[in-house]
Amino acid sequence: MVDAKQFLGIKASVVFALLLFLAVFSSSCSLKPGHKGITLAGSTSVQPFADQWAEVFMTKFPGKAVNVQGGGSSAGIQAALTGAAEVGMSSRELKPEEKVLTEFIVAWDGLAIIVHPSNFIDNLSLLTVRDIFSGRVRSWKEIGGPERAIHVVTREEGSGTRGAFQEMVMGRERIAKKAIVQDSNGTVREVVANDPYAIGYISLGLVNERVKAIKLDNVQPSLEAVVRHEYRLIRPFLLLTSGPPQGLAKEFIEFILGEEGQDLIRRQGLIPAKLAGEISQDER
């Protein structure tokens, strides 16, 4: 038997639950981009840099919210196409069918071939790198080192970094199936930093003292080498909007392309859009 008092109690708790639900729901709504906020989504290679861009932008213009999410280049392009995010981020060039988007090259990023700091190798030719990643060269002995198998570390299919590496280094050749696959720049760096016999590739801006970035055809990967047109493994970081950017998205992209934004990009270890912009145009 439920008496009136208990019934009221149940009613009250139901009402309370409903209110709680509403409160949670509406607060989660208010977190979504409203009038004053935009969302950047896409490439996990761009994301750590974009986080800082957003931070600096929001400090400079208080009250304007820029929200950065990952997901990958393809997801970013999709998000810009469907409008799920105001601005998409991509670290690979657009495919022809994706060219309906308005694209802005905001920076260039180098790809560095990395090995363990104790590795004897300092320099490799692009061809040797290709042979190692395709699995034709399997032992360090074949290139003058100890008799140990080379542990090739690559990124997963669909990653922008892998796409850029495939295009610039491998050409039509496939990366060996035996290669270890890791799903971010950070984990590739981690595996190479711990394994004396590993080789991998990551974004130049993310190289640190735990790994050694080797010279490619005798060119040390660095910002200067890229600007001097010597280091060739570079790829664009794109911001994408569906149609010309408007409102806050426009302000943000202009900020990044402006002097202050480009200066920040340089300090982050990336290559400002204008510095490498012209060279790569005639290279491509």
Added chain:
Amino acid sequence: MGAPEKNERLIHVSLLVVAFSAISVLALISLFIFTEGLPIMFRYGFKKFLFSLDWYPSEGHFGLLPMIVGSLFVTTGAMLIGVPLGLAGAIYLTQFASKKVRVVVKPLIELLAGIPSVVYGFIGVVILVPFIREYLGGPGLSVLAASVILGIMILPTILSISIDSLLALPPSYREGSIALGATEWQTVRMVLIPAARSGIVASIILGMGRAVGETMAVIMIAGNATSIPHSVLDPVRTLTSNIALEMGYASGEHRQALFATGVILFVIIMALNTVANLTSRKMSS
């Protein structure tokens, strides 16, 4: 009809709705996986998905055989490590250990089930992988590393269900056997284990289901290469890691192929669960 009865009815109906909403989520998930994954399987043919060795989704090659074999290897390895340990632990704790030991040890082992899989993966990367690389060779990220970590992860499942099924046996089995002059070990081997067999089998199959479905820890320590491993020291990719690794970047057919991976995984897990249910039903009847 008075207010209380009305209220009772209301509660009945709302509980019914809540119960069905839980089931409908399951139905929605299955529907979603199959509608996303099946079309591409029909387009390219099941044979290509199941028996091709080439996984190059950006070129339109969707061979899942290396991942199917990979899941099989890693799961088998995990069973080889988890089943003997779990079974031996269950026998010790139910037959030989004093009750004091059991009340302390059993909850401790069950605590293993509460550790997030990313922590297992991290321990694997930091301790196990360098150990394998230094002392056994290969890159360390390997079938062996994944098997050991998964073996530990399924331990609580196997152990606690086996303990329950051994404890559920009537005490007369044990007493009768001892009274007939059998030693304790003979009693365990010839009376208790056969009697609790279906519960033990169910625990093994549930552990296997957990091993097949585990993703995070495996991605971190298995190396994820898309070739069939030739030794336990080679890197390997499982079905679950294939989905989780590539989901972020996949679009178009690549994305559909990952759902197709999900379809295959779904079928495997369903089959395991059905077998587990059937055996445990046999036990109770």
